[in-house]
Amino acid sequence: MNIVGIIPARGGSVGVPLKNIKPLNGKPLIQYTIECALGSKALDRVIVSTDHDEIARISKECGAEVPFKRPADISEDVATEFVLEHAVNYLEQKENYQVDAVMLLQPTSPFRTAESIKKCVEKLKNNPKADSVVTVNNVESYRPEWMLYLDENGKVIPYNTPFVKDRKPIIMLPARQSFSLLFRHNGSIYLARRDLLMKDKLMIGVNCYAIETEDEEGLDIDTHLDFLICETIMKSKTNK
Secondary structure (H helix, E strand, O other): OOEEEEEEOOOOOOOOOOHHHOEEOOEEHHHHHHHHHHHHOOOOEEEEEOOOHHHHHHHHHOOOEOOOOOOHHHOOOOOHHHHHHHHHHHHHHHOOOOOOEEEEOOOOOOOOOHHHHHHHHHHHHHOOOOOEEEEEEEOOOOOHHHOEEEOOOOOEEEOOOOEOOOOOEOOOOOOHHHOOOOEEEEEEEEEEEHHHHHHHOOOOOOOEEEEEOOHHHHOOOOOHHHHHHHHHHHHHHHOO
């Protein structure tokens, strides 16, 4: 299988200007994702899709391919699937390169590990029924069992609790130990077979399987505060 890792990194960013190349603990943010992807040895190619010359330059210096400049019409707030589809079309039509699967690696997940990339690839290769693979975290906090609605007056209405026969809600505080296991996809890794992306325009199919990762791998950088938090974590690891 030819599995291509694609890192979408546009120049525009509302919250943090040029977020994808902003320094994080001494490295441009995108460098963590490029190094992780290359270090996994599980991807046939690692490609950055960007509309920004400086992002392209830094990405090449870090070892990624930047074979094209992303068109302006998919460099705004568009569905990521459009960006991935453009990259696949370029490889297949301009380079005559066969793509069998695509791995989406957002540059805002600096704690992703090469081992998780390898596990996702192995899961897809070893399971012919799988059309996609995602990384997930176990949800221990912010459970739906504890969530609430608020009516127009700010009154609490339980989200997921039973009602007595006169329709008054029973407000309960169940212990965490009584919950069944629950997971969320953490945005670190998405892997999909080519046809799922190109024909169905999806990265998560009906036959999607999961690789569970450490909570840290699910940390995503979107704001200046996120940069501070992630840098603090990195420095704490270095100082141990």
